[in-house]
Amino acid sequence: MKKSVIVVGAGLSGLRAAQLFHKAGYKVTVLEADNHIGGRVMGFELNNGQKVDVGGQWIGKTQKPILELLNELGVETYEQYNKGQKVHWRKKCSIKTFSSSSSIPPLNLFALLDLHFNVISTLDRLMKDVNLDYPKKSKNAEYWDSITVESWAKSKIKTTSAKELLDVAIRMIFGAEAKEISMLFFLMTLRSGGGILNLSETRNGAQEFKIKGGAYNLAYLLKEKLPENSVLLEHQVTGIQHDEHQVTVFSGDKSFTGDYLVLAIPPPAQYKIVIEPSLGLPRNKLCEKIFMAAMIKIYIVYEKAWWREKGFAGEAIPFDNSAVKDDDGLSPFSMVFDGCDDNLSVTALTVFIAGKHAIAHTKLPQEETKTRILNLLSKLFSSEDAKQPIEYIEKNWLLEEWIGGAPVGICPPGCLSYYGDALRQPVGRIYFAGTETAHADVGYMSGAIQAGERVVADVLKYEGVEI
């Protein structure tokens, strides 16, 4: 008889695992709490019928797992628009532009040296000591996991400008603030993704390409490879019982039994499930400690890409300063990018509100956020066109019931060094996927795919199947 696997969570990780289990001859059932698949990749239909990615979208050329999947599915990519001038507005300086061929805004010589030597080179060196398989075996793991990135930065970085730039990069990569993140987790993420510059860059970095047809479409292409009715929507898993022979999963008044279970959900979501017998202290503590980050993604759609006509790349960083601040002293958004698609059927700016900005803006009415953003865009790009959008859409991931935040689950200090081994270690017949458990590209779509592939390899290995 065919062996069976139940996968909880129809994000990219769960669907990739399900597709490979099916290919290997297993009977697969995917249970998804929401009324759509994709999880943190999601399409939103604009008034003109075109869809945009309100979740994950960019990929980079170092992200092998997702590149191989795209190749397998025959999906193409196109370059993020990156021509013309970028804009930045820092404390104590007026709005400045710089060429899109450079990723680093113009700084004075002292700040530039500080950034290159004390931040980029030091982080590149430190991350090499991280053991991706067992983070607590990394060199100085106990120490790095006892401090936040903020404490490290304060002891190392000499200039305000270099610190401000690191803060922006962290907010955009993690959706969190330096003071919230364990230094060990930070270094692990950098190592898995090729370093701070790679993760921050559009050109030659993790934001270089977008996926034709949308990143959300990958979830649908994976689902197409599964037998009909094997993905069940609106099936929140609330209970699991397991022993050495099988696993039974409960959703509403239904139950499903299989030989193996894959939990492909964000770690904190495990806490909503009653699991008997318990998965044990390390796994439970890990899931209790990891918290989901804060990110809001906004598309502001215009009749035309007016910023391109004015010679702008569409990318701007408004630092928190007295000119851009709102009542609580924060910028209305963290960063903006050109959000057009390759054939200009969507002409939009993509705005990110992340970390403390996202938490502050979640308290505001949407109309207020919109007005503040449009006013700031108009100042940054010196254009009244910014105030004339034809559509405005806002996706606040903090309000997602089943995911609870984005783009990734964050480890605070005292998490990885104590409980990190439980990240991927199966408990009986229960295996763990999801981007947070990846070896490569942790937090990214590519990581989600790699983690899905890993659980399949682990189960097949356990079964003694040659792969």
Ligand SMILES: Cc1cc2nc3c(=O)[nH]c(=O)nc-3n(C[C@H](O)[C@H](O)[C@H](O)COP(=O)(O)OP(=O)(O)OC[C@H]3O[C@@H](n4cnc5c(N)ncnc54)[C@H](O)[C@@H]3O)c2cc1C
């Ligand atoms: C705004 C935003 C921007 C991003 N930008 C990028 C980017 O540019 N590039 C990039 O590579 N990555 C990006 N990411 C991150 C990327 O989208 C994620 O890393 C990836 O999609 C995670 O996939 P996953 O399968 O691990 O988890 P998820 O997509 O979170 O899937 C988990 C699924 O489990 C379901 N679930 C939870 N609890 C239960 C339960 N009890 N029962 C049943 N189902 C349950 C959830 O509903 C969800 O569908 C971004 C994410 C966001 C939100």
